[in-house]
Amino acid sequence: MYFPGWRSFWWRYIAGPAAVVVFVALIALMIPALSAHDGHGEHGRWTATNVLCSHNRCNEVGTFLSTDGADRRTRISMFGSPDLAIGQAIPAVDTGGDEVYPPGGGDAWWHDLIGVIAAGLASAVWLWACPIRALRQRRLKHADAVVFSQQLYHPLFHPRVFVAAAGEFHRGRPDTRRPPGPCGPHGRRGG
Known part of the structure; x- marks a missing residue:
């Protein structure tokens, strides 16, 4: 059975997180070997x-x-x-x-170091490719929304400024009860 996107699913949810777990586990295994190598x-x-x-x-x-x-x-x-x-x-x-x-620790720390480097590289690639890229894309989308909303509510572009400039201002806010007709904003002839 083939399902599209299985490679990205495998990398995103199985291999990448497993690489992070292996990286942490190998560091935990490397510490005693490195300690023995240093003579502790x-x-x-x-x-x-x-x-x-x-x-x-x-x-x-x-x-x-x-x-x-x-x-x-x-x-x-x-x-x-x-x-x-x-x-x-x-x-x-x-x-x-x-x-x-x-x-002297023998060569145990070398074996663990090679594994730590390999798992660390795989973890770094996964962290960059999946969670960090998703967060950056989400931030960029949010940043576009913030810029767009700032443009809409900028004081120079606010609807109240346009209405006040047109002379249709009523008690500190735009008169939205009825559109101004040919007789003025209150609908009476002669203003």
Whole structure:
């Protein structure tokens, strides 16, 4: 089934808003990776405890223990899924995200940065093409209406000025009860 305008509908209401959501989500994911890259976070050791396999890949899940023993997180994965046997431990940094990172953050922040740039560009194009353009068009239409109304009610173009200039002024307002006839504004001969 074909319906005209499906591409603009898809872009305006599905792909564009999804790009904005992905942009925000990737920024939230990039913050812990960038923090680990900058050396912030709790340093410690990550020990592989389980290997979870899905259809096409396996991921090690383990326990993170900080060097001072205050921070202990279980069932957490390490970015990059290092090939470790169960029970092996390696140095890691915990920044509070969903994963722990190798010292220096590894290359996690690069992956997230590429996604943030791509989603940010798509979001910017969508914001410019849909909501901002619609608001600008609405403002331009409204601005034309304001200019037109200002022209209609401008003091020099007001109907009262024209009527007063023609000499048909009655008690401070135009006499609209009956049009002036050949005998004057009040309908009597001789004025």
